[in-house]
Amino acid sequence: MNGVYPNINKEQCFQYENYFLDYFNERALKLFRFDTIRILRILEISYYIIIFSVITLLLGGWINGWFSRPDPTKTTGQLFGEILPNMLILGVTIFYIEKIALLFPFPLGQRFGYCPGNRKQIGFAVTVGQGLVLFSTQIRLQGKVRIIANRWDNDPFT
Numbered sequence: 001m002n003g004v005y006p007n008i009n010k011e012q013c014f015q016y017e018n019y020f021l022d023y024f025n026e027r028a029l030k031l032f033r034f035d036t037i038r039i040l041r042i043l044e045i046s047y048y049i050i051i052f053s054v055i056t057l058l059l060g061g062w063i064n065g066w067f068s069r070p071d072p073t074k075t076t077g078q079l080f081g082e083i084l085p086n087m088l089i090l091g092v093t094i095f096y097i098e099k100i101a102l103l104f105p106f107p108l109g110q111r112f113g114y115c116p117g118n119r120k121q122i123g124f125a126v127t128v129g130q131g132l133v134l135f136s137t138q139i140r141l142q143g144k145v146r147i148i149a150n151r152w153d154n155d156p157f158t
Contacts, residue, residue, distance in 0.1 A: 052129030
């Protein structure tokens with residue numbers, strides 16, 4: 001919080017009359033700055049989003065085919081029995097998708113003074129490239145969850 005004035009402690013921060021304005025201005029300038037590092041970070045995020053998306057699309061569609069189609073005639077217990085193995089397999093898949101994706105280093109790594117592989121950038125790529133795509137490929141799982149949710153919406157004790 002003391003990035004603007006590193007020699008000021010917390011108690012003094014709010015006593016300085018232009019503190020909030022200076023704090024906002026410093027961050028606003030950083031927000032719209034496009035230097036080499038910022039561009040390389042955006043490229044690295046884009047690179048990993050593509051890698052995670054492709055791997056996840058291939059594996060997610062394949063895994064979706066392993067499981068039976070949603071059947072509204074099954075009991076809630078039977079549906080849970082089908083959902084749990086699916087979730088366990090997806091959990092293991094998520095773990096290994098990241099391992100596989102990180103086998104491919106960012107090609108512009110260690111150039112221009114940029115150190116690739118920041119967990120924050122990769123975490124963002126995982127969320128977008130893996131989370132959204134994996135959710136979208138699990139059509140059968142979504143159908144089973146929707147059946148249970150509809151039942152509970154009408155009567156939670158069925």
